[in-house]
Amino acid sequence: MASSILSQGKEKIQEAMSAKNQKAAALAANTKDVHDPSWRITSDWGVKQTNTDDWLKVATEDKTGPMLLEDGFSREKIHRFDHERIPERVVHARGAGAFGKFTLFESAADVTSAGVLTDTSRETPVFLRFSTVLGSRGSADTVRDVRGFAVKFYTEEGNWDIVGNNIPVFFIQDALKFPDVIHAGKPEPHNEIPQAQSAHNNFWDFQYLHPETTHMHFWTMSDRSIPRSYRMMQGFGVNTFTLINDKGERNFVKFHFTPELGVHSFVWDEALKIAGQDPDFHRKDLWAAIESGAYPKWKFGIQCIPEGKEDDFEFDILDATKVWPEELVPIRYIGELELNRNPDEYFTQTEQVAFATGHLVPGIGFSDDPLLQGRNFSYQDTQLSRLGINWEELPINKPVCPVMNHNRDGAMRHTITKGTVNYWPNRFQSVPPATKEEGGYVDYPEKVAGIKTRLRSKKFQEHKNQAELFYNSLSEPEKTHMMNAFAFELDHCDDPIVYERMTQRIAEIDLDLAKSVAEMVGGEPPKESDRPKHNKKAKGLSQLDFAPSKPTIATRMIAILIADGYDPIAYNGIKAALTAAGALPFTISPRRNKIFAAGEDKSTGKGVVADHHLEGMRSTMFDSVFVPGGADSVATLRKNGRAVHWVREAFGHLKAIGATGEAVQFIKDACDLPGMEFSTSGDVVDSYGVVTASQVSPQSFKEAVQMAKGAKDFV
């Protein structure tokens, strides 16, 4: 990315670190800049070192002898290195994070007393970590998986964590099943295969044996589990929480984050290829967008059900395998979350950040959602093995408000607490609990009476209706993608009992889908489904429902393919037009070296240095491809198999393609599509998402800019 864009990003960072951002200020106290020229290497005990490259040894210029154990600096360096790794997260190990802010445009004081959701003058600092679930820390970004969407709000009243996902429901209803669902999805125990994939026997065996997973695996087989970017996916709190207002009234609540850029996905073939071509694709995409000042934004919404109305629904509102359809419970958008600063260091920030569903602030509470109740135990517990007992003292996890209590000691304690007592009550009345008026957390006085039992209530037993609701609500291309996803996954299962039973399960939701899957993967095709269909649809389930109000190509990566002899008017024009529209144009050519325009003298001309060559970056890395005319350039591209493949592959991935002049015929030949219309004049023709103009005109640039909004948005 151009350095001017990078420096523009740095200015924005300064802004983000303004006095209002308390978390940035607090972190600054713990931050050292490696580029400060006054630094000299010291040992960890602070002594400046004169030689940090040679272990102290018995040696002359002619002969090397034994190394000495007394060299404490060298031993310390190796010792520190040996212990650099900490256990990776047992799930969600692979992730990327960023800092930002949360602002409120409408107070929710009618339903909650939480300052973060009522005070519209506040700017609450946040850290958001995105992740995949199944893969190890070094696995690829673009695998088919749920994405984590974990937000830490550093509020004035303490930390509030929404540890959410990009899919609104979950596989299981009771936390006790979590180790099973994760064991079944992770690599199989005998050979640790496959990595970061749900396409294997154990995963699908578990899915069949647990009908409660049906709704969720319909979501994971949809395009939602192969997002184009972290910036283009929704976030959901998933579990049911509660909001309590000043009058002590309680609402059940679900949290939503809806991306400004709309919800977009890869096609599966793209995702598969990128996993090999650029395993860091999502991480880089997030980093680059923030560095360039294109800050990702999400609208924050709440769905509320007042206490007393919780039994008004066919489903149990505490069941995390169910959505609350928007037709029944509208979403009220009240705030905005923006990411505007990349971490300074991955390990101490993105890796050491630790979330816990139990982190709530006054005005927000739990519900009896049995998945949430279990999570409240698990997150606290897992941080202990990952980071140690004093994990909340780490700079990234520390609240911006004061922390004081009688907890003490433990490995790596940082806080030094003065005074003679460490218990409550004490004879000095030192550090008493707070009153409600002082901002203390008051538990909601929920009435609970019942029989102790290991039972799931009746409404928790229905598992198919919302899976059908989701499937019915998808567009035809989304349904086709889902069929292909099931077919891919079950093709990777070699135990017939696994794939045959699964197609029977799919038939309970949609018989035609099940028949198509069975035809692809084998086994007895289902003949009938004994479950009566409701045929209902709901809004907000298809990702097409989230198209941005104004179509935009901002931050989209657009490849411009050229070789020597390209048409400079078309090339410069499209580049300027794309940049003006906020897109990111990249020049791709057969070599990463100077490329000369038609008529440019190679010995005196400046040329254009390509950003990448055709072998280094493939069409999969870009949202759209543009090929300017120029007889020699196009002739060279025609003879280059990789260039022809580039264009064909981009077309196959349903990307918008643009061409002018001689390149129009090149695209026509490369894509080889009968019936496709092409421009033979200055007029712009858009056929099958290929935008062409054989003569360059201002109009063709305008259309070309439009093109990148792309056919993909509609498939």
Ligand code: HDE
């Ligand atoms: Fe998690 N989950 N989870 N989970 N989860 C963890 O906590 C767990 C669930 C989610 O970026 C772990 O710090 C249980 C639902 C995210 O650091 C662990 C259950 C949702 C992240 C854990 C669930 C999530 C985690 C592992 C079933 C969506 C990454 C490391 C009751 C709402 C957070 C860690 C990050 C991480 C337990 C189910 C989201 C072991 C027991 C549902 C985004 O504590």
